[in-house]
Amino acid sequence: MRQNVLRPGLLVDINDLPLNRVEDLPEGGLRIGALARMSDVAQAAGVVQRFPVISQALLLGASAQLRNMASMGGNLCQRVRCSYFRDATSPCNKRDPGSGCAALDGFNRGHAILGTSDKCIATHPSDVAVALVAMDAVVHTRGPADDRAIPIEEFFLLPGDTPEREHPLEHGELIVAIEVPATPTARLSIYLKFRDRESYEFALVSVAAAVRIQDGAIADVRLALGGVGTKPWRARRAEASLVGKLAGEASFAEAAGQELAAAKPRPLNAFKVELAQRAIIRALMTLTNGDTR
Amino acid sequence: MDGEIAALPAERGPSAQAVTLTINGEPRPLRIEPRVSLLDALREHLGLTGSKKGCDQGTCGACTVWVDGRRALACLTLAVTCEGHEVTTIEGLSAGGELHPMQAAFIDKDAFQCGYCTPGQIMSAVALLDEGHAADDGQIREWMSGNICRCAAYPNIRAAIRAVRDAAGGE
Amino acid sequence: MSGVIGQAVSRIDGPAKVTGSAHYSGEIALPGLAYAEIVGARVASGRITSIDTAQAEDAEGVAGILTHLNMPKVNNVPLLPSLIGGPAPGETFFPMQDDVVHYAGQPVAIVVADGLEQAQHAATLVQISYAETPSITTIDQGRADAYEPEKIFGGLMPAQTRRGNVEDGFAAADLLIDAPFRFAANHHNPIEALTTTAVWDGDQLTLYDSCQGIKAVQLTVAALLGLSPSKIRVLTRYVGGAFGAKAMVWPHVTLTALAAQYVRRPVRLALPRGQMFTSCGHREEQEQHIELGATSDGKLTAIRHHKISITSPFDDWAEPAFGVASQLYACPGFEGVHRLVRGNTMTPTFTRGPGEAVGVFTLECAMDELASELGIDPIELRLRNITDVDPNTGHPWSSYGLRECFERGARRFGWAGRNPQPRSERHGNWLIGTGMATAGYPIAFFMHTQRARAHLYADGTAIVQTATQEFGTGTSTVMTQVAADGLGIGLRDVRFEFGDTDLPNAGSPVGSNGAMMVSAAVHNAATAVRDQLITLAVSDSQSPLHGADPAGVVVAGGRMTLAGDANTGETYSSLMQRHIMSDAEAIGSWDPPPLDTPHGLLTFGAQFARVAVDADLGIIRVRHMVGAFAPGRVLNPKTARSQLMGGMLWGMSQALLEGTHMDTRHGRWANASLGDYLVPVNADAPDVDVELIEVEDHVTGPLGVKGVGEIGQVGAAAAIANAVYHATGYRVRELPIAVEHLLAHLPSGPASAAAGAQPDLT
Structure with a gap:
């Protein structure tokens, strides 16, 4: 709004709705109220113990001040950081459908390489959404007609031909909670974020990873990427490649390569193809070696 | 309410x-x-x-x-x-004209130059101690990173925060 | 001589700044204040074909709108750097005089409204159509038409520097180093945006302006508007950072004055952060190409150092790259040439360490390469080439200290025993490297007469005044010390008054000259009052000092005594009361030595850095920096260290973070925000150690002060880049150094990215 990108006629302050609780569900999952603040969720005992990847992703996002202010529902709905979207001047199919995409041939070092279309290559900016995608979270909404439970991967829409449509919410529909189902895999989980600046910056690439190893082989793995996708990117190809394999650098590299094979880089962000693979390997090595930075 | x-x-x-x-x-x-x-x-x-x-x-x-x-x-x-x-x-922040210990520490450690970001830095620094995020320099650095100081007084800002933390008996 | 000079006094403006009660230029409460918002051109080149303000004028609260259709005409004023002491527009172009657009962001309308939000909203309602013409906004686009200007830097410096014969030097060399570098544009981004408040009272104009030189603002606005300077008063005490962005006087200042005249109300303009990228200059995009020739024992024989950069359509501005680079080493042949490309940007300007921060980067990276090639320790290589005289003139340095900088910096850093082999140290995933560089910054005697007034009351307290301003350098603290020292009274008995053009003249503190020139005038004013009273005492038969040699009288704590005999003397107060004097006053002035003074004039230093580079991901973090500097006499080590530390961290930022990128399609900066233009945050800043080496200097004013404003930055980026090479074995020839430059040159690709993999020592 401040940048004249959005011009709403009516703003509704929902901050006093009773939606700010973080609940541990009995079977080991979480229910996070849509208005729970990032900082509160990050330090909730159930999140820290059961889902370290979510806590870490939250704490690596934005700044302490912004984390005190930003709600979880707002985080999922935040708009992209593409400077052409935000300058209120350049062609942008997200801001002004049909006007074109200035980023395609512009300064696109920070833009996406996965899930792009010829209408939009803006990177989804959220960190915690990457962790939530890895954890198969479900977004609960309440609309004028009914309540819905939307699997989080379906909550984020690829730009395709309609980049202006970022999520499936209908007019009048509000996120009320995010549920994270119980999974034993989550206890060995990590969020790594790589960026030019040490803090207070969006990711060049980030990785949410969780693994469960049985008898030396990967029994379950969750992998999602931030900073490289037009939506928080669940790395399903890499996951499929890894299940049943021996945990080790070779299998990690192969999986990373398979995931990024689909990348469509532009000249200025081509390095992200390599960087993302190395980040995946680093995350998995860190989890399986107990190697920390 | x-x-x-x-x-x-x-x-x-x-x-x-x-x-x-x-x-x-x-x-x-x-x-x-x-x-x-x-x-x-x-x-x-x-x-x-x-x-x-x-x-x-x-x-x-x-x-x-x-x-x-x-x-x-x-x-x-x-x-x-x-x-x-x-x-x-x-x-x-300061009651009755007395400087808050963090304000005094910012002066003592020369934790600012132009002073423009300083009120924000101090409001963050006091909150940081209340939050318990000043256990070591690594924490201070990360949890103070939402306040840009273009004069780059950062090492002195950390020194001021350490001084107030330690004077209060640590965490 | 109270000994207060050299004390680590805490900032006297500290209490005001830490409580939020220090008022900056946008914080002056004024009745009837209106708010201005500039509308910037969307295109970089072309004409305005139509401009429709009707909707904006109808918006709630709008008081008036100026465009080229109703803007008064202003005078042409040549561009001269503000350190000269005259009018100093940042560019010779003044907007809204016609319908031509020269650069994106150029002001094309200024909207004034009752409220800030109303002005911001109305500015979006001004409808402008352009006939856009092709623009040139990068060196690459204009390279074919590059030219060699006669002069650069506002006509102040020649575009070429030559000594000896470089061809002979290269012929005599055993080894050649040939290194091209590219540098992204930089924007200063002080956290306080440029802000002007203009108030007219009849034909008298008062400006509250966020600037580096209130006198320059007064003279520039007077020249542009054709007003007498006596009609204009500029009031500026505190400035929220400047770094060169506020060294020149940019069009928005005068536009605000004109807007206030138009709406007949006080008007405030605070540039939004996005407009900070198109309103107050920048460090220009540039390329530098350096060739070194050296003998096998490491003696330089020739340096050829060329720069190409982009300037505006109207001014031949390049920051001078070869001042220091031509002076640090006793190389017989030197050739420095600036070339320019005219483009559709505003005129570039001073940015911290102007010219030298980039020129010395190039030289010092090449020197590191030479040291590697020759197998000579980088410090030793420098020691073999440094010189006790300015190699350009043969004059001895006014003061030196570079050897001590190397020695003490190296000791503090732990340089001895360094393994010169790249990639020789690894901790976990981090490759560790160390690097160093020489630092230097010129002392420029371009300023005119500096003046200050000292006013001592009979109770022994004083007011000392000069027309400077405090932008974080510590000048208000340091000048209080200088005044107290000169008067021989306590620090608490001096009030230093500044920030008002009605006070005695001080120049714009730019180019690290502030402490030198302002302290000279303050010192001379203070000692003039002291000497008046000593003269009175020694001639007063009732004074215990009667008949004493004035030169043998010292003053401390407001009491004049014989040197070596503290019991013989009396206070200023007793003398003044006896003579029924309520006060004593003097103007002190100082003129710099002539430009052709027979001395080499540089401040020297040495920089050291330790970096960690992620062996797989190429992320670079600086772990430790040490700088050793010889800035003449240090007036206040506390504030001096802070400024040097800040400069060093600017060097870190120059090396690793800062770059503004041009989108050439419409000639607009593509990352014009503090979210996209990265400056360091707390977590980026390593611990920084500063060593101060005091050297006596009898040329640079009565106190022997050199300067600390820029030299902290000069060489710091080179030390970091050299450390990145030492860590990785790869030299990046582009700033800022980023992940993508290193990724293909790290020890391990995806197939061997394991932590603890053996480094590949190639």
Whole structure:
């Protein structure tokens, strides 16, 4: 709004709705109220113990001040950081459908390489959404007609031909909670974020990873990427490649390569193809070696 | 508090409205449009210019204030949404003319040069200690990274925070 | 001589700044204040074909709108750097005089409204159509038409520097180093945006302006508007950072004055952060190409150092790259040439360490390469080439200290025993490297007469005044010390008054000259009052000092005594009361030595850095920096260290973070925000150690002060880049150094990215 990108006629302050609780569900999952603040969720005992990847992703996002202010529902709905979207001047199919995409041939070092279309290559900016995608979270909404439970991967829409449509919410529909189902895999989980600046910056690439190893082989793995996708990117190809394999650098590299094979880089962000693979390997090595930075 | 909120009119604006904010413990009535940020309400309407405007878009931290005791960015907060909440600014930090220990430490450690980001740094630094995020330099660095100091007094800012932490008996 | 000079006094403006009660230029309460918002051109080149302000004028609260259709005409004023002491517009172009657009962001309308939000909103309602013409906004686009200007830097410096014969030097060399570098544009981004408040009272104009030189603002606005300077008063005490962005006087200042005249109300303009990228200059995009020739024992024989950069359509501005680079080493042949490309940007300007921060980067990276090639320790290589005289003139340095900088910096850093082999140290995933560089910054005697007034009351307290301003350098603290020292009274008995053009003249503190020139005038004013009273005492038969040699009288704590005999003397107060004097006053002035003074004039230093580079991901973090500097006499080590530390961290930022990128399609900066233009945050800043080496200097004013404003930055980026090479074995020839430059040159690709993999020592 401040940048004249959005011009709403009516703003509704929902901050006093009773939606700010973080609940541990009995079977080991979480229910996070849509208005729970990032900082509160990050330090909730159930999140820290059961889902370290979510806590870490939250704490690596934005700044302490912004984390005190930003709600979880707002985080999922935040708009992209593409400077052409935000300058209120350049062609942008997200801001002004049909006007074109200035980023395609512009300064696109920070833009996406996965899930792009010829209408939009803006990177989804959220960190915690990457962790939530890895954890198969479900977004609960309440609309004028009914309540819905939307699997989080379906909550984020690829730009395709309609980049202006970022999520499936209908007019009048509000996120009320995010549920994270119980999974034993989550206890060995990590969020790594790589960026030019040490803090207070969006990711060049980030990785949410969780693994469960049985008898030396990967029994379950969750992998999602931030900073490289037009939506928080669940790395399903890499996951499929890894299940049943021996945990080790070779299998990690192969999986990373398979995931990024689909990348469509532009000249200025081509390095992200390599960087993302190395980040995946680093995350998995860190989890399986107990190697920390 | 719920009752208070419910008593407010449902829809206000776009013209200037009567709003009462609680700033540094005092009720401050003013007339502002709903689009006025907390930062502009403080600076342009209430004469409280200690909170600084650096970027007006949440990327520098110069406007850091406390809302209900938690640090927040006044430039990204609409003033009308602060009704019923306690806002604390740098002007409300020190009681009765005595400097807060953090303010004194900033002077002693030369933790600023131009001084423009300093009120925000101090509001963050005091909150940091309250939050328990100053155990070591690594924590201080990360949890103070929402406040840009273009003069780059960062090492001295850390020194000031350490001094106040240690004088208070550590964490 | 109270000994207060050299004390680590805490900032006297500290209490005001830490409590939020220090008022900056946008924080002056004024009745009837209106708010201005500039509308910037969307295109970089072309004409305005139509401009429709009707909707904006109808918007609530709008008081008036100026465009080229109703803007008064202003005078042409040549561009001269503000350190000269005259009018100093940042560019010779003044907007809204016609319909031509020269650069994106150029002001094309200014909207004034009752409220800030109303002005911001109305500015979006001004409808402008352009006939856009092709623009040139990068060196690459204009390279074919590059030219060699006669002069650069506002006509102040020649575009070429030559000594000896470089061809002979290269012929005599055993080894050649040939290194091209590219540098992204930089924007200063002080956290306080440029802000002007203009108030007219009849034909008298008062400006509150966020600037580096209130006198320059007064003179520039007077020249542009054709007003007498006596009609204009500029009041500026505190400035929220400057770094060169506020060294020149940019069009928005005068536009605000004109807007206030138009709406007949006080008007405030605070540039939004996005407009900070198109309103107050920048460090220009540039390329530098350096060739070194050296003998096998490491003696330089020739340096050829060329720069190409982009300037505006109207001014031949390049920051001078070869001042220091031509002076650090006793190389017989030197050739430095600036070339320019005219483009559709505003005129570039001073940015911290102007010219030298980039020129020395190039030289010092090449020197590191030479040291590697020759197998000579980088410090030893420098020691073999440094010189006790300015190699350009043969004059001895006014003061030196570079050897001590190397020695003490190296000791503090732990340089001895360094393994010169790249990639020789690894901790976990981090490759560790160390690097160093020489630092230097010129002392420029371009300023005119500096003046200050000292006013001593009979109770022994004083007011000392000069027309400077405090932008974080510590000048208000340091000048209080200088005044107290000169008067021989306590620090608490001096009030230093500044920030008002009605006070005696001080120049714009730019180019690290502030402490030197302002302290000279303050010292001379203070000692003039002291000497008046000593003269009175020694000639007063009732004084215990009667008949004493004035030169043998010292003053401390407001009491004049014989040197070596503290019991013989009296206070200023007793003398003044006896003579029924309520006060004593003097103006002190100082003129710099002539430009052709027979001395080499540089401040020297040495920089050291330790970096960690992620062996797989190429992320670079600086772990430790040490700088040793010889800035003449240190007036206040506390504030001096802070400024040097800040400069060093600017060097870190120059090396690793800062770059503004041009989108050439419409000639607009693509990352014009503090979210996209990265400056360091707390977590980026390593611990920084500063060593101060005091050297006596009898040329640079009565106190022997050199300067600390820029030299902290000069060489710091080179030390970091050299450390990145030492860590990785790869030299990046582009700033800022980023992940993508290193990724293909790290020890391990995806197939061997394991932590603890053996480094590949190639």
